[in-house]
Amino acid sequence: MSSRTPIIVIAYNRPDSLSRLLKSLNRAVYSSKDIPLIISIDRAESNGDVLTVAESFSWKHGDKQINYQEVNLGLRKHVLQCGDLSQDYGSVILLEDDLIVARDFYNYTSQALSFAESRPYISGVSLYNHKQNVLCQKQFSPMEDGYDNWYFQFASSWGQAWTSSQWRGFREWYKDQGVLEASDDLPAYVSAWSEKSWLKYFIQYLVETKTYFLYPKIGLSTNFGDSGTHVQESNTDYQIPLFEGVEKQYQFSDLDSSKSVYDVFFENENLNEALGVSQEELTVDLYGTKHNPQTRYLLSSRKIERDVIKRFGRKLKPRDANIIHEISGTDYFLYDMEKAGQLPDSDSDLAKELFYETKVLYLREVIRLARFLVVKKLKRFFS
Template identity: 40%
Template sequence: MNRNIAIVVVAYNRASSLNRVLSSLNNGNYLDIDTVDLIISCDFSGEDACSVLAKEFIWEFGNKKVIVHNENLGLRKHILFCGDLVSDYDGLVMLEDDLYVCPNFYNYIYQADTYFKNNKKIAQISLYTNEIEEFSYSRFMPLNQEADNFFMQVPSSWGQYWTKEQWFNFKEAYMSGELEITQSSLLPDWVINHWPESSWKKYFYNYIIKNDLYVVYPYKSLSTNFGDAGTHHKNQHSHNQSVLDYSISNFKFLDIEESKVIYDYNYELHKNLLNQFFEKDSFYDVEFDLNGMKDLSKISTKYLVSSKTCSKPIKTFGCHLLPQELNIKFHNKGDFYSLGLTVNFDPNIQIEKIYNRNLMYIPSITLNKLRNEIKSIYADSNSYKIGKKITSFFNPILGKFKNL
């Protein structure tokens, strides 16, 4: 018997964005399933362009339901409302209106659901694959393995799927108040201090970490993010665009118990997998902080490999290999990363060092665009100064590299 998996589109005051994502859904491959329900939920904005578009949109693959809210919920409450719609289904694909899916997205979700639906360690299945790590703006490239998926303790919000059980397990924890976020929460500093109150994602982030759960990610993205201006961004930006996969129709999955590619809450390879990098050494009680964004007070391991400054490094490594973990695995010579006692590392984020590394992977033609995007994102942040430091750092670099 086929699993009943619906699609819900979360819309708010962006009719052109809504039209784009709906058009991509119309190009989807829905196998031979008789009915795929589509729900379009329009939050109140005072404008009716989205609701008119939603009502006029023709959906030929199953039932269509349009929900028009009479008062503004805001993004967090709207997502929570839409998540609860899974109560009528086995699972739910959730898409915000500035996303776009490739034709095989439903095929991927259906196969992934079949494979992982009984695995209690899985909190969510992602359609989207990050190409940029969202805290240091470093290029993210996971290690390879013989499968079409890997795992992270990072929630997905740019194309995601929950089974009924996965969603309501989270919702129960959320409603109990146990997911309230404090400075001691094992979350990235960026999430704790600078993600807004409108964010539902930070609570789901906390839920994943507190319960040692994981998200299934595809190596090749099945959705992408146009970054249209909206609740969290005043201007459109493109740095969250991912290359869409049009090639795979039969997906090969690997269970988390077998996988050697599992990333933690900071996009760093999980500490339980790091013995593969130190087979001839004794540094088994070690954690990675290659992007240099972790709060050292929350690291419990004796040793650390980090781009932060180490006063007494035991060994150092270069940074030219990708994925970046290979610099450690193959002992690439250099002085970018250090292995040492955790207590010997300076806790400060090395902004200039990280962005010098990133320049090697960012084409010079996109450098000015990236600088302007970063400025637009952080222009209104009064408490967090990294954005301004980054943009001030880019100015001399742009001059230095403009002729490359």
């Protein structure tokens, strides 16, 4: 990664969000005073206040450039245009305006991109670390294997970086793509995203090329979920803890040595080792979001009429730890899909799942929340 890798901020119609991100960038630690900052603002009829924020911001760590688009590009074209700058600079860091970054984000990204350069199975670097499975809104965390990273076949849009070669590989693939059709290889949740999304194309690219994004174990960016064109109402659903240290020497694993590798469905790709079957013969579906398995064996939370080989409970966190440590129970089932069987008995239900997902749940708080939401909806309906 070049010492002059630019930080590209993508903005549109949220002046307060942009101001917050820019302040966090100024607070960060950098290895030089020659870091380019490019603020790219998509054209709109009434976003002069966003342009004012960009123009008035004093960047302490290098040159500042403002690109105010001549026409409205829309999010997908805007991100693609910003990613193309990697060909001029050698690499880029992209940040949308509803994020903030940790002070060590540039150091982390520099080390991660340098690590990734000679590893073709890495197609991008994420600054964000998922704590929730966005496909089904359930808890998620990768297995802890002693390294500072994990691998995920899911591109990041909440703080991401690419080398020029990584971006070029995607662009070569992308030029031949039309409208993405739904397929079993891509989660239905992702397929349903609008054609304004660049992210679903990059995720499909990862799946087809069998490559991954490198993710941090502790986040270097976090998402405020501010309301805007693609978010109807502000929320904190995707806020995560930030790494608060600086100048860390990160320890990254290779793909082969990592115990923390996940497919596009947030499922651990290495559980076959604990089950004694080959990876090619096993479909892992602990979250129950894969609906057309083609392998002989299926490890799933769903109950189906196939022969059950093993049963596991759901007590440890993360979910995959229950398989590795062979926790007994009737929450997950290893099926032989070539043999018919009866629906397995299970004591898993909505209440059990809810208490697993929620650390502490008080009835009075649930009642208060339900009352609040009802009143809020009524006010909105009659206003």
